Amino acid sequence: MRANKTQHLLQDNDVKFWGNDIWSGNSPDLNVAECIGSIMKDKVETKMLPVTEYSRYHEDTPKMHIENVPTSMEENTELFETLLCSYPSRLRAVKNANGRHTDY
Template sequence: MRANKVQHLLQDNDIKFWGNDIWPGNSPDLNVAECIGSIIKDEVETKMLSETEYNRYHEDTLKMHVENVLTSMEEDTELLETLLCSYPSRLRAVKNTNGRHRILIVFIKQ
């Protein structure tokens, strides 16, 4: 709502600025940090689920897995390169959906 008011204020004062049709939305498809954060979360969750039920709820176990995942990601330069290089295609996908999130539909053959 506030963004629309700002856009109208800019237009009313004849200020040339990106409009809503050009300005990208707050899309996780465009945010590399969100992608990396999601990858970290998924990997840590997988490791935590592999723990015995007793160890699964210990803070030290969580810290250990987070440190291990981050350490392995530091050495994985391909991940960041892939995410950065995929930006143009992700931007096109968001543009093609008029700023909406992409919805993946999976058909399962029965």
């Protein structure tokens, strides 16, 4: 909401800028790295589920899983290829949604 007010203020004062109609905001729908980060976070959380309460809060336990998950994903080239190849359809979806949230 504030961004819209700011954009209107700039427009009313003839300040030239790229608005939401040209430049989308920080869109996680277009950020493949954010998708990978979300997948990694989910995998770490899944690995943490069976960990007992004492071990769960020991710093070595989450650190171990955080280090192991990316290593286990290295061979999954299909995941990365799928995410990268989905970029054109992601871009179309964001464009069709006028920069708003999509189903990605």
